[in-house]
Amino acid sequence: MTTLYDVARLAGVSTATVSRVLHGQDRVRESTRIRVQKAIEELGYVPDNAAQSLSRGRKEVIGIVCIERPADHHENMNLTYTDELLHGVESHIRTLDWSLLITFWNEVIDPGFPRLAAMSGKVDGVLIGEGSFPARLLDRLAARVPVTLIAGPPDERAFDVVTADNWAGAAAIVTHLVTEHGSRRLFHLDGPPNAPDASERRRALEEVLKEHHGSRLIGTTHGSFSVESGEEGGERILAAYRGDLPDAVVCANDQMAIGLLRAFGRAGLSVPEDVAVVGFDDIFPGRFTDPPLTTVYQPMRTLGERACARLIERISDPGLAPALEMLPTELVIRSSCGCPPGTSIRQPVRQRVME
Amino acid sequence: MTTLYDVARLAGVSTATVSRVLHGQDRVRESTRIRVQKAIEELGYVPDNAAQSLSRGRKEVIGIVCIERPADHHENMNLTYTDELLHGVESHIRTLDWSLLITFWNEVIDPGFPRLAAMSGKVDGVLIGEGSFPARLLDRLAARVPVTLIAGPPDERAFDVVTADNWAGAAAIVTHLVTEHGSRRLFHLDGPPNAPDASERRRALEEVLKEHHGSRLIGTTHGSFSVESGEEGGERILAAYRGDLPDAVVCANDQMAIGLLRAFGRAGLSVPEDVAVVGFDDIFPGRFTDPPLTTVYQPMRTLGERACARLIERISDPGLAPALEMLPTELVIRSSCGCPPGTSIRQPVRQRVME
DNA sequence: TTTCAGGATGTAAACGCTTACATGTCATAA
DNA sequence: TTATGACATGTAAGCGTTTACATCCTGAAA
Numbered sequence: 001m002t003t004l005y006d007v008a009r010l011a012g013v014s015t016a017t018v019s020r021v022l023h024g025q026d027r028v029r030e031s032t033r034i035r036v037q038k039a040i041e042e043l044g045y046v047p048d049n050a051a052q053s054l055s056r057g058r059k060e061v062i063g064i065v066c067i068e069r070p071a072d073h074h075e076n077m078n079l080t081y082t083d084e085l086l087h088g089v090e091s092h093i094r095t096l097d098w099s100l101l102i103t104f105w106n107e108v109i110d111p112g113f114p115r116l117a118a119m120s121g122k123v124d125g126v127l128i129g130e131g132s133f134p135a136r137l138l139d140r141l142a143a144r145v146p147v148t149l150i151a152g153p154p155d156e157r158a159f160d161v162v163t164a165d166n167w168a169g170a171a172a173i174v175t176h177l178v179t180e181h182g183s184r185r186l187f188h189l190d191g192p193p194n195a196p197d198a199s200e201r202r203r204a205l206e207e208v209l210k211e212h213h214g215s216r217l218i219g220t221t222h223g224s225f226s227v228e229s230g231e232e233g234g235e236r237i238l239a240a241y242r243g244d245l246p247d248a249v250v251c252a253n254d255q256m257a258i259g260l261l262r263a264f265g266r267a268g269l270s271v272p273e274d275v276a277v278v279g280f281d282d283i284f285p286g287r288f289t290d291p292p293l294t295t296v297y298q299p300m301r302t303l304g305e306r307a308c309a310r311l312i313e314r315i316s317d318p319g320l321a322p323a324l325e326m327l328p329t330e331l332v333i334r335s336s337c338g339c340p341p342g343t344s345i346r347q348p349v350r351q352r353v354m355e
Numbered sequence: 356m357t358t359l360y361d362v363a364r365l366a367g368v369s370t371a372t373v374s375r376v377l378h379g380q381d382r383v384r385e386s387t388r389i390r391v392q393k394a395i396e397e398l399g400y401v402p403d404n405a406a407q408s409l410s411r412g413r414k415e416v417i418g419i420v421c422i423e424r425p426a427d428h429h430e431n432m433n434l435t436y437t438d439e440l441l442h443g444v445e446s447h448i449r450t451l452d453w454s455l456l457i458t459f460w461n462e463v464i465d466p467g468f469p470r471l472a473a474m475s476g477k478v479d480g481v482l483i484g485e486g487s488f489p490a491r492l493l494d495r496l497a498a499r500v501p502v503t504l505i506a507g508p509p510d511e512r513a514f515d516v517v518t519a520d521n522w523a524g525a526a527a528i529v530t531h532l533v534t535e536h537g538s539r540r541l542f543h544l545d546g547p548p549n550a551p552d553a554s555e556r557r558r559a560l561e562e563v564l565k566e567h568h569g570s571r572l573i574g575t576t577h578g579s580f581s582v583e584s585g586e587e588g589g590e591r592i593l594a595a596y597r598g599d600l601p602d603a604v605v606c607a608n609d610q611m612a613i614g615l616l617r618a619f620g621r622a623g624l625s626v627p628e629d630v631a632v633v634g635f636d637d638i639f640p641g642r643f644t645d646p647p648l649t650t651v652y653q654p655m656r657t658l659g660e661r662a663c664a665r666l667i668e669r670i671s672d673p674g675l676a677p678a679l680e681m682l683p684t685e686l687v688i689r690s691s692c693g694c695p696p697g698t699s700i701r702q703p704v705r706q707r708v709m710e
Numbered sequence: 711t712t713t714c715a716g717g718a719t720g721t722a723a724a725c726g727c728t729t730a731c732a733t734g735t736c737a738t739a740a
Numbered sequence: 741t742t743a744t745g746a747c748a749t750g751t752a753a754g755c756g757t758t759t760a761c762a763t764c765c766t767g768a769a770a
Contacts, residue, residue: 051756053405406726
């Protein structure tokens with residue numbers, strides 16, 4: 001491995017000069033610069049980041065922890081959500097020449113802190129890719145490095161949070177069902193109890209129904225955000241309401257809606273004639289389901305960008321007060337809600353007014 | 356930031372002892388160990404990886420570069436392929452407590468070497484997430500750190516390659532079309548010219564057709580592996596063959612097959628009645644298209660695991676001779692090939708015999 | 711010719727860890 | 741009692757950078 005010393009020796013200068021050429025802030029005589037650059041080129045020298053980090057006290061690496069949910073080997077859709085997020089983070093980080101360390105965190109496999117601790121020693125800050133991350137681990141992590149939460153609870157006080165306006169998005173889609181399609185008896189296929197985005201969506205659903213007399217929630221069941229849990233949810237609904245189905249099922253995300261569609265399809269039901277179904281997130285496969293899924297778009301990519309930007313701000317200035325950044329959503333109307341086949345409308349959702 | 360010295364001071368021992376407790380190889384008196392552990396706990400100490408790396412000469416981080424293809428903002432499916440791959444890599448790496456640094460590499464945005472060079476300074480080795488990576492950059496990268504190619508060309512001599520048996524998979528699916536569905540006039544929606552996996556599939560297609568007289572390739576067009584390029588390909592086919600469509604279109608991957616299905620759908624064609632369509636990769640959304648896609652499954656997750664394992668072997672022993680590891684595929688029959696709706700068969704594909 | 715400012719370059723400490731080697735301690739054997 | 745080992749622990753060098761500070765050089769001004 002070639003080091004700064006090798007370059008310095010070959011160019012006949014000191015390591016300080018090489019370093020100066022590398023970073024180009026201090027003045028170096030043109031002829032020297034060229035000589036050094038030639039040596040660098042010739043040796044194919046690349047600075048060792050470990051030594052740089054140690055010296056500068058900064059690694060220029062941030063970590064992202066993606067929550068890994070159990071999934072059938074052949075149906076892993078975890079990243080369909082995280083995909084855009086990662087791209088967003090990367091598109092911001094690349095402009096700064098920092099790097100991204102990715103960790104999949106699985107509650108079952110890694111209940112303890114050690115793996116997270118080890119990762120925290122390799123980065124300057126950590127992004128939590130989703131809201132439902134155990135507080136106990138979060139606190140320990142945050143004791144070590146700055147942390148920002150993506151899709152965290154909007155009422156978080158201790159950490160930076162960047163999230164979509166789940167409340168407004170869910171309110172919009174439920175309002176659409178109730179007012180455009182006259183849904184009266186709604187069922188909620190909810191997310192995990194501890195997921196903050198799911199909670200926001202649930203609250204929006206309840207509040208909208210409260211304002212529309214005649215429409216009500218006839219039941220709820222929790223799923224894990226996975227396709228499988230959507231299927232199970234569908235079977236539970238079929239078992240409980242056969243012959244007396246809800247008008248519409250509101251799913252906490254698209255994966256579960258897809259699972260639901262499958263379960264209903266197997267049971268010979270047709271959507272939206274027998275029952276309407278809507279999702280949340282606007283993941284790609286939702287366009288190809290039969291019928292195509294009505295859902296709410298969250299700007300995942302922008303979420304990633306903003307979260308990354310905020311984390312890096314905080315790394316530079318740890319004194320910053322934690323803040324909430326809430327991004328607007330869009331209602332994406334296709335036909336699983338009852339709109340005619342071929343419908344494809346995107347409409348911006350007004351941000352919730354926080355009192 | 357708490358350091359080893361702080362811990363040592365609090366526990367009343369030397370840094371060497373703390374280090375020994377941390378790594379637990381040398382013997383330390385039980386009472387000392389406990390005292391040190393208590394100090395570590397109390398201070399929330401986590402070793403700084405930069406210092407460790409510098410000292411040990413190893414970072415315990417590997418990089419993966421994922422090729423980023425241009426994609427419509429709302430239709431990014433890059434990671435549907437990479438998703439499983441990443442999980443595979445991570446599932447292996449986590450057992451060793453190493454970490455994964457992810458870089459999206461976009462030929463257009465980053466034509467030069469600097470960003471890759473910078474990343475190479477942060478890792479012990481790199482995985483190239485796909486075969487079509489410019490040789491010129493590859494060589495420079497490999498001069499710095501060990502490199503292993505995922506889905507690289509099977510005839511590569513200079514690098515480790517871990518890939519699926521694309522030839523055999525493609526041969527199987529084409530054989531299915533020709534022998535089971537009597538396809539005579541095939542069209543090939545090929546991948547980018549420089550993608551080694553696409554080349555293998557193309558060669559298999561040609562060789563199979565050579566052995567089946569009566570069936571032939573009536574045309575080819577290249578796409579970029581994206582959904583959009585699949586749509587464009589579809590439109591080109593429609594323009595060229597309207598009224599005289601091919602019996603079947605063999606697509607170099609599922610994304611393009613999905614795009615093709617869309618273009619055909621818009622044109623009022625029905626698949627597989629008017630024309631059969633098959634893909635490659637078995638990505639998740641392929642189950643939900645109409646009709647569900649017949650394709651070839653590649654063990655992406657295993658690919659990731661094996662590539663990671665091999666890279667780490669090479670990092671430990673740089674003297675190892677480069678090797679090829681080829682993983683078997685499976686034929687996944689659904690109904691876009693002409694098999695009856697509801698068909699869902701997976702059958703192992705025999706590895707190609709390399710002479 | 712000498713002096714001096716300023717630019718160019720060199721020197722060496724520091725970053726936080728690991729580890730080879732040195733030292734210290736204690737029980738046992740002679 | 742002293743020598744001997746085995747085990748426990750400490751000392752300090754070294755990993756490859758960055759950077760504050762010291763030094764050297766050059767040309768212009770006096």
